[in-house]
Amino acid sequence: MYKVKVYITLRESVLDPQGTAVQQSLHSMAYNEVKDVRIGKYLELSLEKSDRDVDQVVKEMCEKLLANTVIEDYRYEVEEVVAQ
Amino acid sequence: MKFAVIVFPGSNCDSDMYHAIRDELGEEAEFIWHTEKSLASYDGILLPGGFSYGDYLRSGAIARFSNVMSEVIKAAEAGKPVLGVCNGFQILLEAGLLPGAMRRNKDLKFICRQQKLKVQNSRTLFTNAYEEGEVISVPIAHGEGNYYCDEQTLEELKQNNQIIFTYHGDNPNGSLEDIAGITNKNGNVLGMMPHPERAVDSLLGSADGLKLFQSIVKSWRESHVVTA
Numbered sequence: 001m002y003k004v005k006v007y008i009t010l011r012e013s014v015l016d017p018q019g020t021a022v023q024q025s026l027h028s029m030a031y032n033e034v035k036d037v038r039i040g041k042y043l044e045l046s047l048e049k050s051d052r053d054v055d056q057v058v059k060e061m062c063e064k065l066l067a068n069t070v071i072e073d074y075r076y077e078v079e080e081v082v083a084q
Numbered sequence: 085m086k087f088a089v090i091v092f093p094g095s096n097c098d099s100d101m102y103h104a105i106r107d108e109l110g111e112e113a114e115f116i117w118h119t120e121k122s123l124a125s126y127d128g129i130l131l132p133g134g135f136s137y138g139d140y141l142r143s144g145a146i147a148r149f150s151n152v153m154s155e156v157i158k159a160a161e162a163g164k165p166v167l168g169v170c171n172g173f174q175i176l177l178e179a180g181l182l183p184g185a186m187r188r189n190k191d192l193k194f195i196c197r198q199q200k201l202k203v204q205n206s207r208t209l210f211t212n213a214y215e216e217g218e219v220i221s222v223p224i225a226h227g228e229g230n231y232y233c234d235e236q237t238l239e240e241l242k243q244n245n246q247i248i249f250t251y252h253g254d255n256p257n258g259s260l261e262d263i264a265g266i267t268n269k270n271g272n273v274l275g276m277m278p279h280p281e282r283a284v285d286s287l288l289g290s291a292d293g294l295k296l297f298q299s300i301v302k303s304w305r306e307s308h309v310v311t312a
Contacts, residue, residue: 010187014232017190017258041141065149068142068178070185071232 002047002054006066006076009040014071040072054078085304086112088126090156090172092147093118097133097169097281104281105130109297118150127308128165128300129156131172133225133279143186143228144174153179165209165300166273170226173265173275182268182275183241184233190258194227198289199278200252201264205245208267209303210274213295219252220292222278229277231259231266244269249276 010016019037026034043066047054058076067074089101098115105113113130116123123129136147147153153175160166160181168176176182189195198221206216214220233241238260241247249265257277265276280293 013234014187015190015258017188017192017230021192065145066141068145068185070177070183070234071187 001049001081003079003081004045004047004054004058004076005079006043006045006058006062006074007040008043008062008067008072008074009038011071011073085127085301086114086125087128087130088116088123089113089130089132090152091115091117091132092134092136092150092175094136094138095132095134095171097171097279100279100281101130101132101169104284104293104297108284108294109301111297111301116152118147118152120152121155123152123155123159126159126164127304129159129167131156131166131168131175132281133170133172136171136175139171139228142174142178143171144176144178147171147175148178157181160268160273163270163272165304167210167296167300168273168275169279169281170229170277173277174228176273176275181273182266183237184231184260184266186228187230187232187258188228189226189230189256192227194225195229195256196225197223197256199224199256199264201249201278202252203248204250205248207245208248208271208274208299210267210296210299211248212303213299220283220295221290222280222283222293223289224256224278226257226277229257229259231257231263231277233260240269241266246271248274249278 018039023037062074087105091098102113203214203218206214246267250262255262267274280296283290283293
């Protein structure tokens with residue numbers, strides 16, 4: 001089994017209105033150190049081992065469905081785990 | 085002319101669309117469930133607004149992989165008129181039938197009100213009954229209508245006159261260049277955030293949306309009905 005952690009964030013060039021609102025709120029709480037907030041999505045996938053390359057499969061899923069690459073970037077981590 | 089109104093789980097403007105076509109426009113319309121495998125017998129395809137699949141993941145992202153969508157793509161490639169309103173627009177973007185993507189509204193609020201639009205291009209099969217530059221009033225109701233595309237795509241949209249409607253007076257959601265509706269390069273696929281199907285009778289506050297549907301029928305008749 002694989003445990004895959006997928007992180008999806010808006011691209012640098014795309015304005016993140018949610019992140020901006022959270023940043024303003026943090027500033028109003030006197031956390032002036034905060035220079036930028038980007039809000040994204042975190043997905044955890046459990047994958048059965050198959051004869052397909054796990055990297056290839058995860059990339060495909062990200063490109064086709066999980067992320068919209070017009071406005072979002074994605075990265076992922078694959079961890080091999082013992083099936084329970 | 086026979087329209088298919090595509091219904092996804094979570095669509096909620098399908099009845100308005102059906103009403104606009106049947107009762108106001110006087111043409112044929114049928115509800116088509118998203119599992120349908122053929123749209124061959126329909127002349128026009130309508131993707132209504134709503135929250136298909138609860139807007140899970142991203143608006144339109146899951147609906148885009150429904151059975152019926154490969155048929156919608158086929159119809160678009162065959163040159164049939166395809167109109168996506170609100171969530172329908174978001175689905176067309178996710179499906180790649182139109183370029184760009186939607187972001188959350190800049191003020192993060194769901195906006196539901198009457199909105200002025202400017203008709204930027206009246207030489208399309210969706211807008212031939214309008215005057216170029218005409219200002220119309222149509223309701224908007226969305227939380228993710230903040231249109232975005234990269235600079236190169238924007239340049240292409242401009243050069244090909246694919247920007248059909250822009251917000252007039254104010255920009256409610258922060259969309260790029262006030263964009264409210266765009267077509268594909270061929271001009272037979274239109275996506276727009278405002279709801280023309282909710283503006284088809286002055287009793288409802290505006291009948292400005294009706295001309296959009298009349299335009300579709302007019303251009304369809306011109307290319308399909310042979311006059312003696």
